[in-house]
Amino acid sequence: MITCSAPGKVYLFGEHAVVYGQSAICCAIDLRTRVQAEEHDSIVIESVLGTTGLDQEVHPYVSRVIEKMKAFGNIRGVRIHIDSELPVGSGLGSSAAVTVASIQALNQLYSCGLQLEEVASMGHIIEREVQGNASPTDTYVSTMGGVVMIPERRRLNGLECSIIVGNTGKFSSTRELVANVAKLRQEFPDIIDPILNNIGRMSHLAEEHVNRYDYETMGKLMNVNQGLLDAIGVGGAELSELVYAARDAGAISAKITGAGGGGCMVALASKQDAGKIASAIRNKGAEAILTSNTQEGVRLEP
Protein backbone atom coordinates (compact mmCIF):
# COMPACT_ATOMS: atom_id res chain seq x y z
CA MET A 1 0.00 0.00 0.00
CA ILE A 2 1.17 3.53 -0.89
CA THR A 3 0.11 6.76 0.81
CA CYS A 4 0.68 10.17 -0.79
CA SER A 5 -0.43 13.55 0.48
CA ALA A 6 -0.77 16.98 -1.10
CA PRO A 7 -1.45 20.40 0.42
CA GLY A 8 -4.29 22.85 -0.05
CA LYS A 9 -3.72 26.51 -0.80
CA VAL A 10 -4.88 30.07 -0.29
CA TYR A 11 -4.71 32.80 -2.88
CA LEU A 12 -2.87 35.93 -1.80
CA PHE A 13 -3.82 37.47 -5.15
CA GLY A 14 -5.46 36.66 -8.42
CA GLU A 15 -8.16 33.98 -8.19
CA HIS A 16 -10.59 34.18 -11.16
CA ALA A 17 -8.31 36.67 -13.00
CA VAL A 18 -5.77 33.84 -13.42
CA VAL A 19 -8.36 31.85 -15.39
CA TYR A 20 -8.02 34.58 -18.07
CA GLY A 21 -4.21 34.51 -18.11
CA GLN A 22 -3.63 37.22 -15.50
CA SER A 23 -1.02 36.63 -12.80
CA ALA A 24 -1.84 35.22 -9.39
CA ILE A 25 0.17 34.57 -6.24
CA CYS A 26 -0.85 31.40 -4.48
CA CYS A 27 0.41 29.93 -1.22
CA ALA A 28 0.42 26.24 -0.21
CA ILE A 29 -0.89 25.70 3.33
CA ASP A 30 -0.20 23.11 5.96
CA LEU A 31 -3.54 21.29 5.57
CA ARG A 32 -3.27 18.13 3.51
CA THR A 33 -5.28 15.49 1.69
CA ARG A 34 -3.96 11.92 2.11
CA VAL A 35 -4.62 9.23 -0.48
CA GLN A 36 -3.92 5.54 0.16
CA ALA A 37 -3.78 3.27 -2.87
CA GLU A 38 -3.45 -0.50 -3.06
CA GLU A 39 -4.08 -3.14 -5.69
CA HIS A 40 -7.54 -4.68 -5.43
CA ASP A 41 -9.81 -6.96 -7.46
CA SER A 42 -12.04 -4.05 -8.56
CA ILE A 43 -11.97 -0.25 -8.55
CA VAL A 44 -13.10 1.19 -5.20
CA ILE A 45 -12.95 4.87 -4.18
CA GLU A 46 -13.67 5.65 -0.52
CA SER A 47 -14.03 9.19 0.83
CA VAL A 48 -16.20 11.32 3.04
CA LEU A 49 -18.46 11.65 -0.04
CA GLY A 50 -19.16 7.89 -0.13
CA THR A 51 -17.82 4.61 -1.48
CA THR A 52 -18.07 4.13 -5.24
CA GLY A 53 -16.41 2.59 -8.26
CA LEU A 54 -15.50 4.87 -11.16
CA ASP A 55 -18.19 7.53 -10.70
CA GLN A 56 -18.20 10.90 -12.47
CA GLU A 57 -20.93 12.25 -10.19
CA VAL A 58 -19.58 11.45 -6.71
CA HIS A 59 -15.85 11.21 -7.48
CA PRO A 60 -15.25 13.05 -10.76
CA TYR A 61 -11.64 14.01 -10.00
CA VAL A 62 -10.41 10.65 -8.71
CA SER A 63 -12.31 8.71 -11.39
CA ARG A 64 -10.56 10.74 -14.08
CA VAL A 65 -7.21 10.23 -12.38
CA ILE A 66 -7.68 6.44 -12.55
CA GLU A 67 -8.78 6.56 -16.18
CA LYS A 68 -5.83 8.73 -17.25
CA MET A 69 -3.25 6.79 -15.23
CA LYS A 70 -4.25 3.60 -17.10
CA ALA A 71 -2.14 4.97 -19.96
CA PHE A 72 0.97 4.77 -17.75
CA GLY A 73 0.46 1.65 -15.66
CA ASN A 74 -1.31 -1.68 -15.77
CA ILE A 75 -4.20 -0.62 -13.54
CA ARG A 76 -6.92 -3.29 -13.38
CA GLY A 77 -8.33 -2.96 -9.88
CA VAL A 78 -7.32 -0.48 -7.21
CA ARG A 79 -8.68 0.62 -3.87
CA ILE A 80 -8.29 4.32 -3.12
CA HIS A 81 -8.99 5.69 0.33
CA ILE A 82 -9.10 9.48 0.89
CA ASP A 83 -8.70 11.40 4.17
CA SER A 84 -8.56 15.16 4.11
CA GLU A 85 -7.98 18.04 6.48
CA LEU A 86 -9.41 20.38 3.83
CA PRO A 87 -13.07 21.33 3.91
CA VAL A 88 -14.67 20.27 0.60
CA GLY A 89 -15.82 22.98 -1.82
CA SER A 90 -14.57 25.94 0.16
CA GLY A 91 -11.79 27.71 -1.71
CA LEU A 92 -8.83 25.88 -0.17
CA GLY A 93 -8.16 23.77 -3.25
CA SER A 94 -9.55 20.46 -2.00
CA SER A 95 -10.21 19.40 -5.61
CA ALA A 96 -6.59 20.01 -6.63
CA ALA A 97 -5.17 18.33 -3.51
CA VAL A 98 -7.25 15.17 -3.98
CA THR A 99 -6.37 15.07 -7.67
CA VAL A 100 -2.62 15.59 -7.23
CA ALA A 101 -2.33 13.18 -4.28
CA SER A 102 -4.26 10.51 -6.24
CA ILE A 103 -2.09 10.92 -9.36
CA GLN A 104 1.09 10.62 -7.29
CA ALA A 105 -0.24 7.61 -5.31
CA LEU A 106 -0.93 5.70 -8.55
CA ASN A 107 2.32 6.98 -10.08
CA GLN A 108 4.19 5.40 -7.13
CA LEU A 109 2.09 2.24 -6.81
CA TYR A 110 2.45 1.34 -10.49
CA SER A 111 5.96 2.83 -10.97
CA CYS A 112 4.74 4.99 -13.85
CA GLY A 113 7.73 7.33 -13.72
CA LEU A 114 5.83 10.63 -14.02
CA GLN A 115 7.87 13.68 -12.98
CA LEU A 116 6.34 16.38 -10.78
CA GLU A 117 5.77 18.72 -13.76
CA GLU A 118 3.76 15.93 -15.41
CA VAL A 119 1.75 15.32 -12.24
CA ALA A 120 0.86 19.03 -12.09
CA SER A 121 0.01 19.12 -15.76
CA MET A 122 -2.28 16.06 -15.61
CA GLY A 123 -3.92 17.63 -12.55
CA HIS A 124 -4.60 20.80 -14.51
CA ILE A 125 -6.14 18.89 -17.41
CA ILE A 126 -8.47 17.09 -14.98
CA GLU A 127 -9.49 20.32 -13.21
CA ARG A 128 -10.25 21.83 -16.61
CA GLU A 129 -12.40 18.86 -17.61
CA VAL A 130 -14.44 18.82 -14.39
CA GLN A 131 -14.61 22.56 -13.75
CA GLY A 132 -15.30 23.67 -17.34
CA ASN A 133 -12.46 26.18 -17.22
CA ALA A 134 -9.55 26.13 -14.80
CA SER A 135 -6.16 27.74 -14.34
CA PRO A 136 -3.09 25.62 -13.56
CA THR A 137 -2.68 27.40 -10.21
CA ASP A 138 -4.19 25.04 -7.63
CA THR A 139 -2.77 21.85 -9.08
CA TYR A 140 0.71 23.40 -9.59
CA VAL A 141 0.90 24.76 -6.04
CA SER A 142 -0.45 21.54 -4.56
CA THR A 143 2.24 19.62 -6.47
CA MET A 144 5.18 21.95 -5.74
CA GLY A 145 4.31 23.64 -2.41
CA GLY A 146 5.66 27.08 -1.48
CA VAL A 147 4.42 30.46 -2.69
CA VAL A 148 4.17 30.58 -6.45
CA MET A 149 3.37 33.16 -9.10
CA ILE A 150 1.26 31.73 -11.92
CA PRO A 151 1.38 31.57 -14.96
CA GLU A 152 5.09 32.49 -14.59
CA ARG A 153 5.71 29.52 -12.23
CA ARG A 154 8.06 31.71 -10.23
CA ARG A 155 8.70 30.52 -6.69
CA LEU A 156 8.63 33.44 -4.25
CA ASN A 157 9.92 33.55 -0.69
CA GLY A 158 7.69 31.71 1.75
CA LEU A 159 5.34 33.49 4.13
CA GLU A 160 6.44 33.49 7.75
CA CYS A 161 3.36 35.16 9.21
CA SER A 162 0.25 33.37 10.48
CA ILE A 163 -2.48 32.43 8.06
CA ILE A 164 -5.98 32.34 9.47
CA VAL A 165 -8.77 30.77 7.45
CA GLY A 166 -12.40 31.54 8.21
CA ASN A 167 -14.92 29.08 6.82
CA THR A 168 -18.47 30.34 6.20
CA GLY A 169 -19.55 26.68 6.03
CA LYS A 170 -21.47 27.49 2.86
CA PHE A 171 -20.54 25.14 -0.03
CA SER A 172 -19.11 26.94 -3.01
CA SER A 173 -18.89 25.24 -6.38
CA THR A 174 -15.84 26.45 -8.29
CA ARG A 175 -17.42 25.37 -11.57
CA GLU A 176 -20.47 27.56 -10.91
CA LEU A 177 -18.56 30.65 -9.75
CA VAL A 178 -16.14 30.49 -12.70
CA ALA A 179 -19.15 30.27 -15.05
CA ASN A 180 -20.78 33.30 -13.36
CA VAL A 181 -17.66 35.42 -13.90
CA ALA A 182 -17.51 34.30 -17.55
CA LYS A 183 -21.11 35.43 -18.01
CA LEU A 184 -20.55 38.83 -16.38
CA ARG A 185 -17.46 39.31 -18.52
CA GLN A 186 -19.43 38.51 -21.65
CA GLU A 187 -22.12 40.99 -20.67
CA PHE A 188 -19.79 43.86 -19.66
CA PRO A 189 -16.36 43.22 -21.20
CA ASP A 190 -15.33 46.90 -20.99
CA ILE A 191 -15.94 46.92 -17.25
CA ILE A 192 -14.88 43.43 -16.18
CA ASP A 193 -11.71 43.00 -18.28
CA PRO A 194 -9.98 46.08 -16.77
CA ILE A 195 -10.82 44.74 -13.29
CA LEU A 196 -9.24 41.39 -14.14
CA ASN A 197 -6.22 43.20 -15.65
CA ASN A 198 -5.82 45.26 -12.49
CA ILE A 199 -5.90 42.14 -10.35
CA GLY A 200 -3.06 40.75 -12.48
CA ARG A 201 -1.10 44.01 -12.15
CA MET A 202 -1.55 43.83 -8.41
CA SER A 203 0.13 40.42 -8.34
CA HIS A 204 3.12 41.88 -10.19
CA LEU A 205 3.28 44.87 -7.89
CA ALA A 206 3.04 42.61 -4.84
CA GLU A 207 5.77 40.18 -5.92
CA GLU A 208 8.73 42.14 -4.55
CA HIS A 209 6.86 42.87 -1.32
CA VAL A 210 6.21 39.15 -0.82
CA ASN A 211 9.91 38.47 -1.43
CA ARG A 212 10.85 41.16 1.12
CA TYR A 213 8.38 39.86 3.75
CA ASP A 214 6.73 43.29 3.62
CA TYR A 215 3.35 42.19 4.96
CA GLU A 216 2.00 45.74 5.38
CA THR A 217 2.20 46.54 1.66
CA MET A 218 1.09 43.05 0.60
CA GLY A 219 -1.83 43.38 3.00
CA LYS A 220 -2.96 46.72 1.60
CA LEU A 221 -2.98 45.26 -1.90
CA MET A 222 -4.80 42.09 -0.74
CA ASN A 223 -7.54 44.29 0.71
CA VAL A 224 -7.86 46.06 -2.66
CA ASN A 225 -8.06 42.63 -4.32
CA GLN A 226 -10.95 41.79 -1.98
CA GLY A 227 -12.87 44.85 -3.24
CA LEU A 228 -12.33 43.78 -6.84
CA LEU A 229 -13.54 40.24 -6.09
CA ASP A 230 -16.72 41.76 -4.72
CA ALA A 231 -16.98 43.82 -7.91
CA ILE A 232 -16.92 40.70 -10.10
CA GLY A 233 -19.70 39.14 -8.06
CA VAL A 234 -17.92 36.42 -6.13
CA GLY A 235 -18.39 37.95 -2.68
CA GLY A 236 -21.21 37.35 -0.24
CA ALA A 237 -22.64 38.60 3.05
CA GLU A 238 -21.15 35.71 5.06
CA LEU A 239 -17.69 36.22 3.57
CA SER A 240 -17.78 40.00 4.06
CA GLU A 241 -18.81 39.59 7.68
CA LEU A 242 -15.74 37.42 8.36
CA VAL A 243 -13.44 39.67 6.31
CA TYR A 244 -14.42 42.74 8.37
CA ALA A 245 -14.35 40.85 11.67
CA ALA A 246 -10.77 39.75 10.93
CA ARG A 247 -9.66 43.24 9.90
CA ASP A 248 -11.29 44.82 12.96
CA ALA A 249 -9.46 42.31 15.18
CA GLY A 250 -6.10 43.47 13.79
CA ALA A 251 -5.47 41.32 10.69
CA ILE A 252 -2.89 42.71 8.27
CA SER A 253 -5.26 41.78 5.46
CA ALA A 254 -8.39 39.75 4.84
CA LYS A 255 -9.94 38.57 1.60
CA ILE A 256 -11.78 35.72 -0.06
CA THR A 257 -9.69 32.75 -1.12
CA GLY A 258 -10.59 30.67 -4.16
CA ALA A 259 -13.87 30.68 -5.99
CA GLY A 260 -15.87 32.67 -3.41
CA GLY A 261 -19.66 32.86 -3.13
CA GLY A 262 -19.35 30.88 0.09
CA GLY A 263 -16.36 28.91 1.24
CA CYS A 264 -13.43 30.52 2.98
CA MET A 265 -11.74 33.84 3.55
CA VAL A 266 -8.07 34.19 4.45
CA ALA A 267 -6.43 36.64 6.83
CA LEU A 268 -2.73 37.33 7.39
CA ALA A 269 -1.56 38.33 10.84
CA SER A 270 1.48 38.44 13.08
CA LYS A 271 1.89 35.27 15.15
CA GLN A 272 1.03 37.36 18.18
CA ASP A 273 -2.32 38.55 16.78
CA ALA A 274 -3.42 35.25 15.20
CA GLY A 275 -5.40 33.96 18.19
CA LYS A 276 -7.34 37.20 18.49
CA ILE A 277 -8.35 37.04 14.84
CA ALA A 278 -9.39 33.39 15.07
CA SER A 279 -11.58 34.29 18.08
CA ALA A 280 -13.20 37.17 16.17
CA ILE A 281 -14.09 34.74 13.36
CA ARG A 282 -15.45 32.15 15.81
CA ASN A 283 -17.54 34.85 17.50
CA LYS A 284 -19.37 35.20 14.18
CA GLY A 285 -20.29 31.51 14.41
CA ALA A 286 -17.79 30.40 11.76
CA GLU A 287 -14.99 27.86 11.92
CA ALA A 288 -11.49 29.37 12.15
CA ILE A 289 -8.37 27.40 11.19
CA LEU A 290 -4.88 28.58 12.09
CA THR A 291 -2.32 27.46 9.55
CA SER A 292 0.89 28.45 7.82
CA ASN A 293 2.69 28.29 4.49
CA THR A 294 4.29 24.96 3.65
CA GLN A 295 7.20 24.45 1.26
CA GLU A 296 6.25 20.80 0.79
CA GLY A 297 4.11 19.86 -2.16
CA VAL A 298 2.92 16.36 -2.94
CA ARG A 299 4.89 13.71 -1.04
CA LEU A 300 5.09 10.04 -0.30
CA GLU A 301 4.06 9.35 3.30
CA PRO A 302 5.96 6.77 5.36
Ligand SMILES: Nc1ncnc2c1ncn2[C@@H]1O[C@H](COP(=O)(O)OP(=O)(O)O)[C@@H](O)[C@H]1O
Ligand atom coordinates in the same frame (compact mmCIF):
# COMPACT_ATOMS: atom_id res chain seq x y z
N1 LIG B 1 -11.89 14.52 0.49
C1 LIG B 1 -12.38 14.42 -0.75
N2 LIG B 1 -12.76 13.23 -1.25
C2 LIG B 1 -13.25 13.13 -2.50
N3 LIG B 1 -13.44 14.16 -3.34
C3 LIG B 1 -13.10 15.38 -2.91
C4 LIG B 1 -12.55 15.58 -1.61
N4 LIG B 1 -12.30 16.89 -1.45
C5 LIG B 1 -12.68 17.49 -2.61
N5 LIG B 1 -13.18 16.60 -3.48
C6 LIG B 1 -13.73 16.89 -4.83
O1 LIG B 1 -13.58 18.28 -5.09
C7 LIG B 1 -14.85 18.94 -5.25
C8 LIG B 1 -14.79 20.34 -4.70
O2 LIG B 1 -13.96 21.11 -5.54
P1 LIG B 1 -14.17 22.65 -5.82
O3 LIG B 1 -15.58 22.96 -6.17
O4 LIG B 1 -13.13 23.04 -6.80
O5 LIG B 1 -13.87 23.32 -4.40
P2 LIG B 1 -12.47 23.50 -3.64
O6 LIG B 1 -11.40 22.99 -4.51
O7 LIG B 1 -12.39 24.97 -3.42
O8 LIG B 1 -12.61 22.78 -2.34
C9 LIG B 1 -15.82 18.02 -4.52
O9 LIG B 1 -17.14 18.20 -5.02
C10 LIG B 1 -15.23 16.65 -4.84
O10 LIG B 1 -15.57 16.24 -6.15
Ligand SMILES: C[C@@](O)(CCOP(=O)(O)O)CC(=O)O
Ligand atom coordinates in the same frame (compact mmCIF):
# COMPACT_ATOMS: atom_id res chain seq x y z
C1 LIG C 1 -11.58 30.61 -9.16
C2 LIG C 1 -10.24 29.92 -9.40
O1 LIG C 1 -9.29 30.94 -9.77
C3 LIG C 1 -9.73 29.25 -8.13
C4 LIG C 1 -10.64 28.20 -7.56
O2 LIG C 1 -10.12 27.66 -6.35
P1 LIG C 1 -11.00 26.68 -5.46
O3 LIG C 1 -11.41 25.51 -6.29
O4 LIG C 1 -12.21 27.47 -5.01
O5 LIG C 1 -10.15 26.28 -4.31
C5 LIG C 1 -10.40 28.93 -10.54
C6 LIG C 1 -9.08 28.44 -11.13
O6 LIG C 1 -8.05 29.11 -11.02
O7 LIG C 1 -9.11 27.37 -11.75
Ligand SMILES: [Mg+2]
Ligand atom coordinates in the same frame (compact mmCIF):
# COMPACT_ATOMS: atom_id res chain seq x y z
MG1 LIG D 1 -11.14 23.47 -6.55
